[in-house]
Amino acid sequence: ADAETLALALEATAAFGVQDVEIRTGDVALFNALLDALDLYPVWRRRLVKDFNRKISLEQDLERLAAATTASPSEYEGVLAALAGSDRKAALAFVTDLMSIAGTTNVGGRTTAEIADRFLEQSTLKGGALPREAITVLKRFLSIAGNPDDAIAGLRALTTDAKLDLAAAIDQFESRVGFMAARGIDVKQTRFSTAFGRGLDYYTGFEFELHHRGNGAEPLVAGGRYDRLMTQLGSGEPIPAVGFSVWVDALTRIGRKVGA
Structure with missing residues (x-):
């Protein structure tokens, strides 16, 4: 279905006479599988996923997480000490109790859950920095880019060197590439990057954008797999879904220029 969706997206651009795509x-899913394999603290995992989804500089945040923790005292030292070693559920319950005692449900526009996450993050960071070994693996992973075949080779080399099990996620990626080729897509002309994301947190796997060559900013068609979207809208369980959006105005404008 991922491959079919990309093929349909390419048909959409061709329908407007835009061929140089x-x-x-x-x-x-590869990034999430790596975080799982590294067995990071949940706080660190959530923070890195948030950075990835919001297209924040992961390199910069990785360095902040690797830096030595500061010894400067905090007005919340007691709270941070109480949360040391807690999971998110326990932290949320603790902060909910504190907020209830204070007679409020938010502070500065932050919800109880957001405050709990922030306290838990600070508590974890005070307990030690993100391991340098994990930083090294993450940076190497995020540097993998090129045509899909080269990316697959780079990913398998990384898993061997770092002794991590990402086989299922890589196999799924490789299978998708095969279906793309079967759909007539020139895989060698496809640019893959492990650091590529659409900046939306409901995506769960394959993501893509089609650009008119030379136009770096404006996508013509973009989409991917978003199995998590329906749960965010109220579904009790994930529902597999894949699709894309088409910027008709942009395609029309470029199609007219190409045909002129």
């Missing part, structure tokens, strides 16, 4: 792809 750059295909940019990524796979957030």
Whole structure:
């Protein structure tokens, strides 16, 4: 279905006479699988996923997480000490109790859950920095880019060197590439990057954007797999879904220029 969706997206650009299309792809499932394999603290995992989804500089945040923790005292030292070693559920319950005692449900516009996450993050960071070994693996992973075949080779080399099990996620990626080729997509002309994301947190796997070659900012068609979207809208369980959006105005404008 991922491959079919990309093929349909390319048909959409061709329908407007736009043939010189750059295909940019990524796979957030690979990033999530890496975080799982590294067995990071949940706080660190949530923070890195948030950075990835919001297109914040992961490199910069990785360095902040690797830096030595400061010894400067905090007015919340007691709270941070009480949360040391807690999971998110326990932290939320603790902060909910504190907020109830204070007679409020938010502070400065932050919800109880957001405050709990922030306290838990600070508590975890005071307990030690993100391991340098994990930083090294993450940076190497995020540097993998090129055509899909080269990316697969780079990913398998990384898993071997770092002794991590990402086989299922890589196999799924490789299978998708095979289906793309079967759909007539020139895989060698497809640009894949492990750091590519669409900046939306409901994507769960394959992501892509089609650009008119030479236009770096404006996508013509973009989409991917978003199995998590329906749960965010109220579904009790994930529902597999994949699709894309088409910027008709942009395609029309470029199609007219090409045909002129």
